[in-house]
Amino acid sequence: MTNFVLVAGAWLGAWAWDEVAAALRAAGHGVHPLTLSGLAERQGEPAGQQTHVRDIVDEIERLDLRDVVLVGHSYSGVPVGQAAERIRDRLTRVVFVDANVPVDGESFLAGWPSDEVRKAIEATGYWPPVTAEDCAGQGLTDEQIARFVHRATPHPGATATEPAVLTGDLGELAGTYVKCLLDGDEPWGAAAQLLESERWELVNLDTGHWPMFSQPRELARVLHESVTAP
Numbered sequence: 001m002t003n004f005v006l007v008a009g010a011w012l013g014a015w016a017w018d019e020v021a022a023a024l025r026a027a028g029h030g031v032h033p034l035t036l037s038g039l040a041e042r043q044g045e046p047a048g049q050q051t052h053v054r055d056i057v058d059e060i061e062r063l064d065l066r067d068v069v070l071v072g073h074s075y076s077g078v079p080v081g082q083a084a085e086r087i088r089d090r091l092t093r094v095v096f097v098d099a100n101v102p103v104d105g106e107s108f109l110a111g112w113p114s115d116e117v118r119k120a121i122e123a124t125g126y127w128p129p130v131t132a133e134d135c136a137g138q139g140l141t142d143e144q145i146a147r148f149v150h151r152a153t154p155h156p157g158a159t160a161t162e163p164a165v166l167t168g169d170l171g172e173l174a175g176t177y178v179k180c181l182l183d184g185d186e187p188w189g190a191a192a193q194l195l196e197s198e199r200w201e202l203v204n205l206d207t208g209h210w211p212m213f214s215q216p217r218e219l220a221r222v223l224h225e226s227v228t229a230p
Contacts, residue, residue, distance in 0.1 A: 002092065002227050003030040003065040007056060008212065009074025009099070010160075011129045011152035013040020016073075020212050023220035034059055036076070038156035049107070049162035052079035057086050066090050069227055073097040074209065075160065078108045081170055093226055094173055097219070098180040098209050101190035102164035109160050111189055121157030129154060138208025139182050139215070148213060171197030176226045178219070182208040201226075 004024055008016040014033035021031040036055050038047035056079060060068060068090045072080025077099025084094040100108055109117060120128055129152035135145045171194055179187055181204055187195060195202050203222050205211050211219040 001028070001030050002067050002069055003032060003063075004069045004071060004223060005056065005060060005065065006031065006033045006071045007036065007073065007076040007080050008033075009072075009076050010127060010155040011039070012073075013042070013151075013153070015040060015151060016210075016212050019216035020220045020223070023217050024223060027220070027224050029224070030065070032059070032063065032065065036079070036159075038159070039153055040151070043153050047156040048158040049079065049160075049164065052076070052159050053082045053086070053165075056080060056083035060087055060090060067092050069093045069095060069223065071095045071097060071223065072099050073212065074099050075108055075155070078102045078164055079159075082164055082166060084170070084173055085166060085168055088173070091173065093175060094170070095176045095178065095223060095226055096191065097178045097211065098183055099177075099191075101170065101194055102166055103190050104166040105163050107161050107163050117160070121161060124154075125157050126154035127157055127160055135208075135210075137182060138210060140208060140210065140213055144213045148210065170194055171199060173199065175200045176203055176222075177201070178203050178205055178211070178222055180205050180207055180209050180211055182206070 006017040013035035017033040021033055024031045035042050036052045037045040069092050070080055070084050077096045081102040132145050132149050207215045
């Protein structure tokens with residue numbers, strides 16, 4: 001049985017995957033949404049970049065999961081990519097959902113304009129949650145935006161500013177990159193480079209950056225097909 005380990009991006013916890021998880025379970029998969037340290041019900045727990053990597057690896061080892069499809073959305077692509085290297089013997093596939101791809105020695109914030117975010121982190125230690133305005137144009141209903149904004153929690157700043165640690169080439173792993181087209185036409189930077197590997201495939205979704213809210217059944221279908229296609 002395939003075991004999906006689902007890790008949401010900044011400000012979110014395991015709750016963000018509720019609808020996707022239900023659809024995957026209905027298809028017969030094992031599903032394990034994960035809340036990272038310092039977020040959602042784990043608010044207040046100290047967290048750095050490597051804390052989040054350990055969160056993922058420790059949960060997979062604690063549950064003794066095999067045939068793992070490790071899914072990282074947005075920010076969590078950075079710790080998920082690092083964790084994927086460390087669980088190679090348990091890993092079937094890694095899936096990045098409109099996610100940042102880790103680069104050895106670089107932080108999540110590297111490579112894009114982030115001065116305001118850095119200033120907020122320096123001042124408070126946290127990356128402030130999204131507002132309703134931040135969610136505009138991403139295929140979300142007013143109800144979905146309200147739920148997202150209400151449940152979002154401040155993101156531990158060190159996880160976004162500390163560097164990733166990689167020892168190998170993620171292109172050697174079997175993987176899927178899901179690009180959400182309302183958030184840009186095509187992958188860029190390290191994601192684009194990763195897709196040059198023959199072991200990686202690109203899947204486009206005609207929705208915004210948070211498909212677990214805007215198109216959960218379609219996202220579940222993509223995840224299911226990533227391991228069931230010939």
